[in-house]
Amino acid sequence: MIGQQIASSIERRSGVSLWRQIADQILHSIAIGDFAENAALPPEIALAERYGVNRHTVRSAIAALVQDGVLRAEQGRGTFVLSRKRLSYPIGARTRFSEGLQGQATERRSVLLESAVEPASRRVAEGLGLAKGSNVIRLETRGEADGQPVSRASGWFDAKRFEGIEAAIAETGSVTASLQRFGISDYLRQSTVLSARHADAADLADLDLQSGAIVLVTVAVNVTPDGQPIQFAETRFPAERVELKLSAR
Amino acid sequence: MIGQQIASSIERRSGVSLWRQIADQILHSIAIGDFAENAALPPEIALAERYGVNRHTVRSAIAALVQDGVLRAEQGRGTFVLSRKRLSYPIGARTRFSEGLQGQATERRSVLLESAVEPASRRVAEGLGLAKGSNVIRLETRGEADGQPVSRASGWFDAKRFEGIEAAIAETGSVTASLQRFGISDYLRQSTVLSARHADAADLADLDLQSGAIVLVTVAVNVTPDGQPIQFAETRFPAERVELKLSAR
DNA sequence: TATAATTGTCTACATCATTATACAAATTCG
DNA sequence: CGAATTTGTATAATGATGTAGACAATTATA
Known part of the structure; x- marks a missing residue:
């Protein structure tokens, strides 16, 4: 949640889907400088483990941010931060x-x-x-x-x-x-x-x-x-x- | 969304469930004074029509706000605003x-x-x-x-x-x-x-x-x-x- | 060139969210 | 009382979300 600390967890049955919560948190991490511009996000499997969800759920979150122009995913290479701070x-x-x-x-x-x-x-x-x-x-x-x-x-x-x-x-x-x-x-x-x-x-x-x-x-x-x-x-x-x-x- | 105006609509497939969006909007309506303290909310059927959803979806939203201590539902009478402004x-x-x-x-x-x-x-x-x-x-x-x-x-x-x-x-x-x-x-x-x-x-x-x-x-x-x-x-x-x-x- | 790492796609299934109906229970009011 | 209004409960069907596993495609690197 804060700076270098452990990623915050995720709530189920909240009315907010897991992929959206994860997208929110990635966005927040970018905003506070955990991931610099052009830096690679951790691989999907690592993110899935960190948040305690399936890899496909992470993929949904990333897909939303790609759609939003915040991230760019490249097959075989990784997923990269496009957008600057807020x-x-x-x-x-x-x-x-x-x-x-x-x-x-x-x-x-x-x-x-x-x-x-x-x-x-x-x-x-x-x-x-x-x-x-x-x-x-x-x-x-x-x-x-x-x-x-x-x-x-x-x-x-x-x-x-x-x-x-x-x-x-x-x-x-x-x-x-x-x-x-x-x-x-x-x-x-x-x-x-x-x-x-x-x-x-x-x-x-x-x-x-x-x-x-x-x-x-x-x-x-x-x-x-x-x-x-x-x-x-x-x-x-x-x-x-x-x-x-x-x-x- | 604003004052006396028509209730704003609702987004599907957003990652945020309809009941939560409706709960958010009811909360906002209360905060800006659309519903006074102790006032009755419109009946569930009317809200369902206004937001274009099923009555049960409205009920989920209301249930969350009752759980939260914002509303009180009374069978046969109606649903009432408990909490003051923010x-x-x-x-x-x-x-x-x-x-x-x-x-x-x-x-x-x-x-x-x-x-x-x-x-x-x-x-x-x-x-x-x-x-x-x-x-x-x-x-x-x-x-x-x-x-x-x-x-x-x-x-x-x-x-x-x-x-x-x-x-x-x-x-x-x-x-x-x-x-x-x-x-x-x-x-x-x-x-x-x-x-x-x-x-x-x-x-x-x-x-x-x-x-x-x-x-x-x-x-x-x-x-x-x-x-x-x-x-x-x-x-x-x-x-x-x-x-x-x-x-x- | 092989191997590992990573994203992309597919299928199957479980669970949650939403809709649709129907009817019960409590309250209000003529 | 009896009818109308409103919330509460139940059941079934459908669509969206999340899990699981397998494998393909692309890239980097030893």
């Missing part, structure tokens, strides 16, 4: 999507998937300090780094205050730039709540994930410097590709 | 375990499970700024709130600098108090990296989780105010019981 996504009071990934990815962009005006749910209304049922603009966006999806966000704005912001965002491709048109030159992350869960079908599709994947979820409220709520947002990050780095202050 | 664990530069959960739990404590002196893995050595293989003290602890496990931490200290700290911690039950004996009156969280994965067998046992559960993982380096590394720690939180709240500053 992207480290900085998160702090002033995090903007376009910043922060510098040096880790050469090309970054945010894609607007959908926008709609609708009555606020209780949760959104509370976050924005509006009456429940007030109209809000909902934006669904996907963040990409080097062509690979790394985030999937649902954001809500007060429809009255920010009428037409979806057009501005579609045009400029930037939330920050669009907010300037509404007189907001700066904003802060007021609060962030973090959780994790299995990705649902929609996020699996949008983030190009294999089924059963885990997403990290942040729920944040962005405010003006004087504390007025601007945006309520829920963002899902694929846990296998992204880690969140809390900035030291 | 514990919200504040996390910031100065977070101490004993602080922060005030008002959410009446009784909080930290239990030392194991301590050992061992050579540092590469990961730990880098975190503490030591040579790889230097001796470090490893402490395994569990945090509890109202008798329920809410965290499971592995922490490492430089064995030379903090010789005997495990005895002090066993005695006082407090990392903060023990550090004072070594002349450390204050320390800060320098960096925190966040990820998520399926709990391994050891954490399932220590955290009293059902198999297949997800853990939030923080990896942090604590330093003195002048930047000297003191402790390297990996903490696992059960995602179904805990969310992490990043403090706004």
Whole structure:
């Protein structure tokens, strides 16, 4: 489980198949540096012994990771680690999507998937300090780094205050730039709540994930410097590709 | 998936069984307030229809949550939500375990499970700024709130600098108090990296989780105010019981 | 070139997960 | 009370997951 220590064991009858648990652990081992890039994984028989399962079960796990582009298997040679460590996504009071990934990815962009005006749910209304049922603009966006999806966000704005912001965002491709048109030159992350869960079908599709994947979820409220709520947002990050780095202050 | 919206769908052949996916989603619905405490869940048949599965599959999901103490099923009446929202664990530069959960739990404590002196893995050595293989003290602890496990931490200290700290911690039950004996009156969280994965067998046992559960993982380096590394720690939180709240500053 | 090590494929079987029906038991309500 | 609603139990069938063993194909190496 940790560093050089013995591989952790595996749970049966858990609702999570053994091959997926093993795939999770291999992924984790890679992420913490137990296997370097281009290094060979232990042979299937050794892995099977270590985890106490049949060789075919290990093969299923490896097949999933090969499908995922994490490993490459070569007959007669071995199985090799392809993918680098996870992207480290900085998160702090002033995090903007376009910043922060510098040096880790050469090309970054945010894609607007959908926008709609609708009555606020209780949760959104509370976050924005509006009456429940007030109209809000909902934006669904996907963040990409080097062509690979790394985030999937649902954001809500007060429809009255920010009428037409979806057009501005579609045009400029930037939330920050669009907010300037509404007189907001700066904003802060007021609060962030973090959780994790299995990705649902929609996020699996949008983030190009294999089924059963885990997403990290942040729920944040962005405010003006004087504390007025601007945006309520829920963002899902694929846990296998992204880690969140809390900035030291 | 979000607020009042339609229930998200379910993935087959994912390595995660349908009943577990449904249990995850019900838990999430409770956490975001779709079902209040003591409220009745929709009847099994309605849930089965909503998720597009057989009633028995829904029953498996409910059985797992009943086992977990989240729901209570009553024949002829319905199935009811027992548990409150997740514990919200504040996390910031100065977070101490004993602080922060005030008002959410009446009784909080930290239990030392194991301590050992061992050579540092590469990961730990880098975190503490030591040579790889230097001796470090490893402490395994569990945090509890109202008798329920809410965290499971592995922490490492430089064995030379903090010789005997495990005895002090066993005695006082407090990392903060023990550090004072070594002349450390204050320390800060320098960096925190966040990820998520399926709990391994050891954490399932220590955290009293059902198999297949997800853990939030923080990896942090604590330093003195002048930047000297003191402790390297990996903490696992059960995602179904805990969310992490990043403090706004 | 032989041999060992490793991944790829195949078959057979056991166990778990899911569906499909049917009916029993408890509760609520007209 | 009697009907409707809801959870509990039972049984059978099917598909997905995991185990077991055998052997082929490819690569590295003595």
